Amino acid sequence: MRVLGIEGTAWAASAAVFETDDPTRVGDADHVFIESDAYQPESGGIHPREAAEHMGEAIPEVVETAIEHARERASESGDGGGDGQSPIDADGETPSSQSPSPIDAVAFSRGPGLGPCLRIVGTAARAVAQRFDVPLVGVNHMVAHLEVGRHQSGFSSPVCLNASGANAHLLGYRNGRYRVLGETMDTGVGNAIDKFTRHVGWQHPGGPKVEARAREGEFHPLPYVVKGMDFSFSGIMSAAKQAYDDDVPVENVCRGLEETVFAMLTEVSERALSLTGADELVLGGGVGQNDRLKRMLGEMCDQRGADFYAPEDRFLRDNAGMIAMLGAKMYAAGDTLEIAESGIDSNFRPDEVAVSWRGATES
Ligand code: ATP
Incomplete structure (x- = not known):
């Protein structure tokens, strides 16, 4: 075929x-x-x-x-x-x-x-x-x-974290449909990062630039917003922009952004695994190309004995x-x-x- x-x-x-x-x-x-x-x-x-x-x-x-x-x-x-x-x-x-x-x-x-x-x-x-x-x-x-990761991993019934530009959600399969287990209450995760980088004056897309600069930075604390299974990025972005305007070094804001946003996604992914009893997680979406996010999800899965799969970047x-x-x-x-x-x-x-x-x- x-x-x-x-x-x-x-x-x-x-x-x-x-x-x-x-x-x-x-x-x-x-x-x-x-x-x-x-x-x-x-x-x-x-x-x-x-x-x-x-x-x-x-x-x-x-x-x-x-x-x-x-x-x-x-x-x-x-x-x-x-x-x-x-x-x-x-x-x-x-x-x-x-x-x-x-x-x-x-x-x-x-x-x-x-x-x-x-x-x-x-x-x-x-x-x-x-x-x-x-x-x-x-x-x-x-x-x-979601399905590209499920297909390539050979996992039977994984939970999926879609971390893309316009979206951010956890999906799990039940009775013929993918159910949304948790999702952003405002903007998609990549769009949120891109809004911060536009404020800084960097060219679109911002995600790879944040990843590169975060490697040189020290953690700058930003609001962490998880409500049950849902999460929000707009307050974090406002705080990140404010920190930049207040002369916090941009690499520290980038590091704070990555650590905070990805910790939120990892926490909700773990809760989705726990709630569904699944022991497989797949990653989807363009933000999934970020090595720090992959590492955090991989470590969380290791700690709970779950399998983690991220497709290669060209499929993310x-x-x-x-x-x-x-x-x-x-x-x-x-x-x-x-x-x-x-x-x-x-x-x-x-x-x-x-x-x-x-x-x-x-x-
Ligand atoms: P969707 O799939 O929801 O329609 P989209 O059309 O924006 O989203 P994707 O390719 O899934 O497309 O994701 C693009 C997003 O990924 C952009 O916001 C970009 O900044 C982000 N991105 C790309 N590389 C990285 C990276 N290394 N770290 C973090 N974010 C990244």
Whole structure:
């Protein structure tokens, strides 16, 4: 099976090809190809209109590159190679279907994300699905962040910490759905860090810069806000900005930010493991690329005898590989969409997804 994935919820215009003999588990025949083009704001944070303009230009190119790759794989394995035409022609029209197709299905991020970006991704996915006459699969971006770690780790029923730009939540599986066990009460964790770095005058994205400077700093205390299973970042960010304005060395504020924010996420992850009785934790999302966060989560899991898995960085930040992987599972489960029902959903919560691809006997 060969599935094309298309991602474009915010900053990453990305297309991928996932090829597998069995989408339910990691196998020797698995192959992932990812082509991404990142939107880089000249100043400030992500501007939705500029991000959408970037998607409009970059999505056709990354999709075409991925399809070309799928075609090469198909012709090497002798199972098809398409007709050599561009998936979306210069007028935005979809040429008539030809066979055999180099892909079996097209999966796309349906949400959550920036509406103008998602609409471009949805349009591209529909065009490619019609062009090759293959099914369309609508993937929840946050569930994809979770499932890539679950897939690669081989864990059966982990708790997942999604620590990304626009989100921060703990997910656990129960009776056919991923339940939100705890979440941010205000902004996403990466967005909070990026707001602080914008205040300091650093270019987006701020997370890697905070990580680099924190290594040189000493801990500066900041408010720690965990309420039950939920947490809040806005007060910490205001305090971090104030500390910077009060001439606390920026590397000390960065260190304080990392230690405080990641301790909060680690505490709630531990509580989620304890409440659910799970002994496996997977990490998802772009902030998961941070080594300090990975270390804190790994140490917490070691101390309680739980297993911890963090995918490699290219699968943590936004990428179409995770969309293609979950798309393959959904396609194999028959979880496909009619074109007429394939609208995007910019507020698509992970607990709205009826999980079709896990065994009916799993609880
Ligand atoms: P979402 O997946 O919720 O839509 P997103 O679209 O912003 O989020 P991601 O790629 O998941 O995309 O995460 C991007 C965020 O990750 C940015 O806020 C960025 O600052 C942060 N980030 C990247 N690298 C690091 C790092 N090393 N340490 C901390 N944060 C990081």
